[in-house]
Amino acid sequence: MFTGRQPAILRKLGLVNLQLLPRLQLRTYATSKLAVPNNQKMTEAPFKTLFEKIDQLGPRFIEHLSNAVAIPAVSADESLRPMVVKKAGFFRDQLEHLGFQDIQMRELGVQPPPVENPKLELPPVVLARYGTDPAKKTVLLYGHYDVQPAALEDGWLSEPFKLVIDEEKQLMRARGVTDDTGPVQGWLNVVDAHRELGLELPVNLVVCFEGMEESGSIGLDKLIADEADKYFKGVDAVCISDNYWLGTKKPVLTYGLRGCNYYQIVVEGPGADLHSGIFGGVVAEPAIDLVKVFASLVDSQGRILIDGVNEMVAPVTEKEKELYEKIDFTLDEMNAASGSETCLYDNKSDILMHRWRFPSLSIHGLEGAFSSQGAKTVIPSRVVGKFSIRTVPDMDSATLDKLVIDHCNKVFQSLGSPNTCRTELIHDGAYWVSNPFNASFTAAAKATKAVHGVEPDFTREGGSIPITLTFETQLKTDVMLLPMGRGDDGAHSINEKLDLSNYFLGMKTMAAYLHYYAASETK
Ligand SMILES: C[C@H](N)C(=O)N[C@@H](Cc1c[nH]cn1)C(=O)O
Ligand SMILES: [Zn+2]
Ligand SMILES: [Zn+2]
Numbered sequence: 001m002f003t004g005r006q007p008a009i010l011r012k013l014g015l016v017n018l019q020l021l022p023r024l025q026l027r028t029y030a031t032s033k034l035a036v037p038n039n040q041k042m043t044e045a046p047f048k049t050l051f052e053k054i055d056q057l058g059p060r061f062i063e064h065l066s067n068a069v070a071i072p073a074v075s076a077d078e079s080l081r082p083m084v085v086k087k088a089g090f091f092r093d094q095l096e097h098l099g100f101q102d103i104q105m106r107e108l109g110v111q112p113p114p115v116e117n118p119k120l121e122l123p124p125v126v127l128a129r130y131g132t133d134p135a136k137k138t139v140l141l142y143g144h145y146d147v148q149p150a151a152l153e154d155g156w157l158s159e160p161f162k163l164v165i166d167e168e169k170q171l172m173r174a175r176g177v178t179d180d181t182g183p184v185q186g187w188l189n190v191v192d193a194h195r196e197l198g199l200e201l202p203v204n205l206v207v208c209f210e211g212m213e214e215s216g217s218i219g220l221d222k223l224i225a226d227e228a229d230k231y232f233k234g235v236d237a238v239c240i241s242d243n244y245w246l247g248t249k250k251p252v253l254t255y256g257l258r259g260c261n262y263y264q265i266v267v268e269g270p271g272a273d274l275h276s277g278i279f280g281g282v283v284a285e286p287a288i289d290l291v292k293v294f295a296s297l298v299d300s301q302g303r304i305l306i307d308g309v310n311e312m313v314a315p316v317t318e319k320e321k322e323l324y325e326k327i328d329f330t331l332d333e334m335n336a337a338s339g340s341e342t343c344l345y346d347n348k349s350d351i352l353m354h355r356w357r358f359p360s361l362s363i364h365g366l367e368g369a370f371s372s373q374g375a376k377t378v379i380p381s382r383v384v385g386k387f388s389i390r391t392v393p394d395m396d397s398a399t400l401d402k403l404v405i406d407h408c409n410k411v412f413q414s415l416g417s418p419n420t421c422r423t424e425l426i427h428d429g430a431y432w433v434s435n436p437f438n439a440s441f442t443a444a445a446k447a448t449k450a451v452h453g454v455e456p457d458f459t460r461e462g463g464s465i466p467i468t469l470t471f472e473t474q475l476k477t478d479v480m481l482l483p484m485g486r487g488d489d490g491a492h493s494i495n496e497k498l499d500l501s502n503y504f505l506g507m508k509t510m511a512a513y514l515h516y517y518a519a520s521e522t523k
Pocket of ligand 1: 179180214215216242260262463465466491
């Protein structure tokens, strides 16, 4: 599994046709721009050799990613929970092989409701350390090994849980390649490259890989609080690679995330699904009630219609407006990423503000309703509507829950339906905004410049990583987001991809970040 043999591996895996390999081997990404770390503390300049080693180990790194994404670790699908656990084991085995110490598979107990199987165990959090040298700084690497659901029939060009390399576009396609299996594998590869060179890591590492991020990071808050002064004691900085560049060309570092409160509305009525020819017009239909409640939440311009929600949002300041002007991004990039011209705004500032600093409400799905092809004439007896609100400063999560639930109850009551309706929170995760001028961001900016030859943009992210604020507050450390993939990677969508250049340049940036951070004047 860990062999460094080359053409045969990729051929055996059926990953590429034979022409790709020479290209992969020959192509060293931006090596001409490699810089020697500009810091007196550095006694040698390992970057050139390190980066060459990362390129040289390319086939092995692709093989590992291929093996990782082949495990359908969908945390939202209860029936796939054994696969999530299997993927935790896959990473544990690699950590062991790479010489990590104190590896622990931390169990988090039974998943709380709402859940179909009341005995469903949460997947383990994988903890491990690499080095305990008190003279070195310690960086905690967080990532998640679970993924979003994916099915070929949703429109994927290939099986979602099989890594395919598109040679023409020089990219890898599979569920999880960019979110977040690729970056997690990338961190391990960075350690691997150091070991292959006999090069000492410049920092101690602590890894924390979870398997419930896509389902609200259930159980992780408590583990972090419990371990702040134990397993995580002495952590100087937390680095998370679980988001994306804003566009497709310019690397970014990210200092903000929106939060996410995820709700379900359960509407129940008839004792069983019914024939609409016999019962249509005679019984109250749960799906009709549900779409009416859904329709009351948000309008087609994306405005949230729940009283009191928009009033909680921090006002935009003049100083803040200037920030958006400086960011490298266009409406065309937005349209390219969405594969459409459906953007609600025509200028960069509005797009960025609505992505980063205003809340949004999305309707995700409707469980229990007929959803296959054909024209089944059924009246579903129970439907569950799923929606979420992306939260921003200064929204209060508990206040939001009350506003949402009261609103849904009020609208449902106004329908005069004999059905029942209840709205409940499934999970929530906090928003996070930080100061991007600390030692960790500075080190990552230098690493970006060294690898990509450009200064990164400093961005916020519209998505959520629920545990970010918890790390910051519980460990009292700086958190920095160092994305690997691009804005058009299709995370959570069909045909999720990671460009080969982003995988390799991403690993080099991660490696350089560790060296620059180690050499910085903190501690
Ligand atoms: C940004 C990150 N890669 C991600 O995709 N996060 C998820 C987290 C989440 C919250 N509720 C459910 N999943 C996201 O932003 O949707
Ligand atoms: Zn993610
Ligand atoms: Zn995700």
